[in-house]
Amino acid sequence: MNDQPTQDQPTQDQRLSDRDRYAQLAAFLSDIELKGMVAVGDRLVEAVGGPDLLPGRKVMVAYGGGKDSTYVVAFVRAVQLHLQLTHGHTFVMRVANMRHAGVPLAVMENIHRVYEALGLLDDERAELLTIDHTEIRRFRVDLPLPERLVNLNRLDVLMNGHRSAGDGRPTFCNSCNLAVADFYGRAAWWQDGVDVIMTGDSRREQALYSAWIMRLAKASGIDVEECRRMGFQGLLTALRGIGDAYFRELFGDGREAEVAERAVSTGDRSMQPEFVSIYDMVSYRVHDHWDLIVDFLGFRFDDLAFSFTESDCANPTLMAHLRGLRAQYVESRTYEAGISEYLELAEAMMRKKEMPENLIRLALSRYDSPVKIVERREVATAYARDVFGLSEAALTAMVYSPFTDEGARLEGFIASCHPEMADRTAELHAALRGDGTDTDGAAEWLEKISALSLTDLRTLYRSALVDFGAQQTMISRVRAGDPHKSQVKTVDPTTGLPVLELISGR
Template sequence: MSHTAGRTTSESDRALHARLTGFLSDVELDGVKATGERLIDAAGGIEELPGHKVMVAYGGGKDSTYVVAFVRAVQLHLAVHYDRTFTLRVANMRHAGVPLAVMENIDRVYRALGLLDDERAELLTIDHTLVRPFRVDLPLPEHLVAINRVDVLMNGHRAAGDGRPTFCNSCNLAVADFYGRAAWFDGGVDAVMTGDSRREQLLYSAWIMRLAKACGVDVAECRSMGFQGILTALRGIGDSYFRELFGDDSDTELAEREVSTGDRSLQPEFVSIYDLVSYRVHDHWDLIVDFLGFRFDDLAFSFSESDCANPTLMAHLRGLRSQHVQGRSYDDGISEYLELAEELMRKKEMPQNLIDLALSRYDSPEKRAHRRALSADFAREAFGLSEDALVAMVCSPFTDRGERLQDFLDRCHPARSAEADRLHAVLRAETGDDAEAVSWLEEVSGLTITHLRTLYGSFLVDFGNTETIISRVRAGDPHKHRVATVDPRTGAPALELISGR
């Protein structure tokens, strides 16, 4: 859209452009200009640029904040120098693990970049299938929270609470669905700007296709379909994944989680800015923190990014597993998770001050106790999960036909120790109407008796082989590390491969 508001809008653009680009290096300014020229060519010339629509997926973390700022700089550069520019769609995805602090960061960034009242900006919040204009206090749909809660519990019981399978597997498939819905909403977009390098995109695409092929997807057909083909492959992976999690006859769960694949006639181009910029946050700290008002929240900033609080819960689950499954202390598990977290932060080249900030929140017994209480509160408020439900998840007492049920009762609910046979009968659906036992099982686990019976007929995933899609996904996930621990059976030193974020 051209500047229909006339001189005032143009002056506003020039002032904002000057302030924003004042935080960019010469290399970044060259990148802004090069990206602008590329978009002019893609649109078919400067006169066609107002009809061109560019999307940025905004997770609300520090890295995607930088991408939003960079693309806004490109939009303003074109407006100032050519009196023509593109429409910018910024879409943010939410789930139950996204605290209000993330939305407040997004709101501050939008305000600093002048996006909230710019007619050339489309700011969307996507809550699963619900697409709405951004508003900082937009309530999270209860239905989405319920889906997220069930996914965390079902994944967590199969993985004994290991971080990535518990929180990220279903979420990553939801991200694919988000991209489809965001890119094709209301006529679609022409381009998607990303901070991922071309190499990262190719490696990710190859991994998706390998996984899809193992799930029986026609990957040759997918490869001929561009972006939609990637989403189609991910839909096939998701179908196999959720069948493994919920069972073949779980039509409702499968339909709720199906990845959207969009419209084949509209194929947005993916444009990487990776080679044009630096992603080290300390290279543009003044831009992100001082100009954009980004804050590293106590919950939302957890080890690797600043877009959700689930990594805090991953650490919490490791502590609970150490305490309730292995008979060690909660702090032992936290120390092991911090070893993983520090390794991941260094691999991501996070600045030392942020590494120190993340680790310092656990550097005394008092702080660890505070983090434990904070984690428990967040699990309850965000997902509706009690500590009993989290403990049950790390113990995984229902899988493998309740192989660990007696031990779980003895350790965590000794008043029920003598009722193992009764509970087994309920889980096998052999009893008529044992309402009290059903009620207790549902209360202690956070799951319905239907889901508990599905777990009873499932098995705890062995991540040492790749016979299941759940184990294959983690096998290809780089966010893992062997931590020094103790074999709970022998007390001898041991190494354990754990995952997290």
């Protein structure tokens, strides 16, 4: 038998002592990072009232499984080991990773390799949690995604996508961002809670994010002053109010079960964790600690997991695909034209995030020929089918948004994509209105082609396609404050003239 480790076998000795493991990790940290690590450790000791009290304290890291949060996990592990070696005592490290349908297995495999390299898998001072919406379990690389979570994510993608004609951020990120807030509440207050949440976000980023949330909350009629007085729980309370308003707008009146299922967890007011940012103490650019992340921790930029600006989510691949479908079917241009427009946005986003040039080239090279674009289309089609259970027909319906505004675009959609139904549009309208006539066949066809229930289709029929130029809806207000958008060069499908269009994505 070959005793040499294969590519997927552990390369780190799990029996290393704290001193040896710390030495391994510290060798990849710069002098500035080591000084920052000591400063964070000193701050924690002071905050808890002395080193002897450290074992009763818990420090949480939210771990999405991407390159940036991987660095934060490694840094906090270094702090934990440093305190143990310096004082003979240290804190318990809670690492919580949130999942949704857009998180591929490759992300969980990256997380496993990172935990393995850091010696966290069998360390009693580590709580490694996977949070799948309301289900909290100890991390295991092969944990299956709950079917309930996949169904919830699919419905949110469809309802948001139909309201926004498949625009990237509203379709995939709005509901997900509210789920992230829920994740923080559940992770921070699970069982006996945590004392500190360590983050890589700067204080400025935290302040800007908080201010944006409070503006949205105020517009939703929430008492923001009371929320501010409540600290972290108040921020989650504001997000819960925003979420409730958002999902009532999305699903319509009388859908309390859908709203309640997506409610943001607000935790326990008696336990307020402190946020500690490492941003000002370290270099936070991935190329400054490439050797640590890739060579030591075993992080891999997988084909699906690494999608443009994301290294922990495959949904941006679908955002590009939807842009291509929109150009082809809605605007009678070419799929390649839509992809080119999305790549323009994606490159701008990647450069704004100061991603390494080699990663930018890698992401864009996947689309740099007609043959590769066809291959990426096949990858996106298979991903949508396997992860969300959505056919290309359902995605095409979503970017056409034929059901909103009382079916204003239904005839165009039928003529372009399903001409065999051209003589049944009146029957389709009747089914969508709920006229009570004999429309069972039309209803069945609508449900099959859209992957939505008749209840949700009728909600869309009564709803308007979102006007992002006006901030009259929660969906438009959320995108207005979202920085992940840019103007791209496109063509007006009516006049054929070049225009600029504001689109969003990752």
